Amino acid sequence: MAAADGDSIANLLRKNKRLSRELSRMETVFNAIRSAIVVCDCAGEIIFANSYAGDLLGIGAADVSIFKLLPGMDAAVSDAARGSYALREFEISYPERKMLSAQIIPFDFGDGGTFALILNDVTREKLSTEERIESEKLSSLLNLASGVAHEIGNPLNSINIHLQLAMRRLKKLAEKLPGDGLVEGVRESVEICSSEVSRLDSIIENFLKALRPMRPDMADCDPIKPLAETLKTLDAELENLGVSVAVNVDAPLPTVYADANLLKQLYFNILHNAMEAMDAGGDITVRALADDDFVKISFADTGCGIDEDGMSKLFQPYYTTKTDGHGLGMTIIQAIVRAHGGKIDVESGPDRGTTVTVSFPRAHRRIRTLRQNAP
Structure with a gap:
């Protein structure tokens, strides 16, 4: 019996060694x-x-x-x-x-x-494809934008200068003829013209912003502060359109590594898109929360929504369903998010509104990574 037990143990030991060798080989293969x-x-x-x-x-x-x-x-x-x-x-x-x-x-x-x-x-393959597509788009955009800036920008500056001169003369005339209705009417017309010139100048600026490589001035940033400033800027316009905004923030919200001015531009474009989708008033709900990696801010409106065809073209330059739109709003939004290493998601459908969610890496996660890599 003892001999049989000894043979059994020896057998098990041999099998165990064989199994250990096989596992070692398997691990070597997996690691290769x-x-x-x-x-x-x-x-x-x-x-x-x-x-x-x-x-x-x-x-x-x-x-x-x-x-x-x-x-x-x-x-x-x-x-x-x-x-x-x-x-x-x-x-x-x-x-x-x-x-x-x-x-x-x-x-x-x-x-x-x-x-x-x-x-x-698959980083190299993705970047290679994206860079080639982006390069072709930017080349086309650059040619068009350069032409627009040259053809419109120069006469626009001239018009603006003459409008400023007209305003100065009207001011002097108003001092000589106080309460004159004709002078006041002309002044209002000149102000309207000046406003339209500023709008055209803004269109040119949007063209150029969509083309220029963004170089954000990055710093630790509270992502809600630029949002509050943007909402304050849009307050009168929101009231006139009958649009209410509710902001729900998980407290305390961590900081992000971002350019505060670019965040304001991002929020402005998203909110303005939502406002334009609600002709008869409506609601915008802003939610901000954070997980271990990202700060996520979503903007949900109760507007007309976007159909399947529109969703497929959403980030294409110059695509717009608005009669007075330039079709670069979403292109600029995407460029700002990418410049911050973030992500953007859009959910929408006809008659069910649109939700735009932007995600930015938490600032502390970048700091933690640097510490882990430090010698």
Whole structure:
């Protein structure tokens, strides 16, 4: 009996060594693969990650959830759990900003659900395609905008100068003829002309802003302060249109690393679009909240909404459904968000309003990343 037990133990030891060698070989193979392979449970806890995944995602020795590393992965895993396979794309900002394609494969080993994630870095391919498309667009825009600026800008300046001279003469005339209705009427007409000149000048400026590479003056910024200043600027116009604005903010909201002036321009464009979608008045609801990675601000209106065709062309330069629109508002909005390393999402449909959500990286997350990389 003792001899039999000894043989059995020796057998087990040999099998254990063989299994250990096979596992070592398997791990060597997985670590040689130039795709990130991550195995996690349904709660996002990482069970296994090959060395390439560690480099790509910045996985250290500390326990970390895949849901923290890849915002939005929790929803993708839930989708995969209902099927057999899922494909997604993610953008990460740590340890470097990259675009990833992900294959999510569910397994059921009787332990509540396990998922294998195969991640590939597609940043170069994405940027190459986007840069080529953007380069072609910008080349076309630049030629057109240069022509517009030259043909309209010069006579516009001349008109503006003569309008200013006319206002000065009218002021002197009004001093000589106080209360004269004719003088007052001409003054009002000149003011209207001056206002229209300013509007044309604004159109030219919008053309140029859509083309110039943005160089934000970045600093720690309270994202709500520029919003409050923008709402104050639009207060009279909102009242005239019968549009009410409700702002709901999760307190305390963290700071973002941003250019406050560009944020004001961003908010102005989004709010103005919402106002123009509500001819007979309505409501705009602004919600601001934060997660571990982003500060998200959404603008929901009760306007006419955008149909499927309009949604597909939303960020195309010069696309507009307005008779007096220049079609660059959403292009500028997208450019500002991208310049801050953020994201923009739009949800809309005919007669159900539009919700625009902009997400900006939290300032402290950038600071934490720098500290982690410090020698």
